[in-house]
Amino acid sequence: MSTPLLAKLLSDLVDDLQSPTILWQVGTVIICCVLALLVSRQVRQLFSSVSSSSDVIKLGVESFSPVLFPGFCLIFILIAKAILGKWQHTNLLSLLFPIIGSFALVRFVLYVVRRTFAKDGTIGRVLALFEKVFIGLVVLGVTLYFTGLWQELSSALDDIVLPIGRNKISILEILQAIASVIVTLVVAMWASAALEARLMLLPRMHISLKVVFSRLGRGVLILVAILASLTMVGIDLTVLSVFGGALGVGLGLGLQKITSSYISGFIILLDRSVSIGDLVSVDKFNGEITDIKTRYTVLKGMDGGESIIPNEMLVSNPVQNFSLTDRSVVMTTDLTVAYKTDLEALLPLLAEAAASVSRVLTENGPSAYLVKFGADGLELRVGFWIADPENGRTNVLSDVNRAIWKMLQSHKIELPYPQRVLTMSDAVGKI
16 A cells, blocks of 8 residues: 555655755745735725726626635645755645645635525525535545545445446546536536626617616526536437437427417516516506516515416416506596586686695696586596506505595585485385
8 A cells, every 4th residue: 555645745744844945945945925915805895996896896706806815825835846846845835736736725615605505695404414424525535535545435336347338437427427417417507697787787788688688698607517517427419319219299289388488488577568667457457566587577566475377378468567668557547527517617626636636747737527417416537647566556546545635624615415306106116
């Protein structure tokens, strides 16, 4: 059995400590750390000056900044090891290189994972458990590397072969395939999250196009990541043709509704018939669109409840969009006054009362009309416009009715009660 690498490095380091040349290694390490600190600060300052106009760059620099120092330190030590190794031993640098490299790897992976799966800055139990497991695996890997067991473990896993059909694959290849798929998928999702955040900051692009490009970008990046990981492992991509045919049959038979909803989602986003923030009514649901996903749309009602509507309904069913070209909405309230009322004086007063409410638009001012000669009196209608129906309609209708009632009371205008006259015939009395 070969001597463990850690024991050999420590033995060589002890020999170096007895030589004055160790001062060159210590000085090199200090210089590398100082240079890494200075360069990382300069990079932060450079991007902070640019990030004033870009929240995405600012978020990326703030999250990636913990990785800058160990990353630059690792680079400088690698360069110094190659230069200093021409004249003397570099056992101290060889010992520090894997330690700093593992530290940089941990910081980088934690940054990517949190940037991808914790957009709001908080991590859940699953993500916290993953971080702990990953740190433990890195520590285990460094330990195996120093003890010299890494090569033996790799050889043992490579010797264990599993028969899969006509082919045989080792445990080591399976683990490498899983690791490559996970790494490429995480990187792809990280890139898609950054792309989505960057698209959402574009001021001149419509919100629907932003969502379309972000969804398409995520799908393309994930597809490329999977294909790239399979290629790196050595899997022939032509075998996917069978899977593609089976998937096509499955989509045609059992996944028609789901496929229709996905396609409808892209149609909605592209034709801009409805957008995030629109007030719509479809089937028995009505409210404000708060989010458009690839498969469904979230509709928030005026009562605060959220409805999950498949995108297929928004394409195949009639949709009433109250804010497609104009968010203004007309509202009416009816009342009945006595026949003796002076309409020429009352109608302007009704319009003024409705206009006194702050949410009623003044451009298209309120109007009052005589609608019908009713059985109990003159039936009138007051119409008015509001520009913010998302803030509620019942409340503004109540304010208008209260303003009208106050005006009627001040002018002593009578609102008649229903009156009916019953006539008793002689035939009924004889019975």
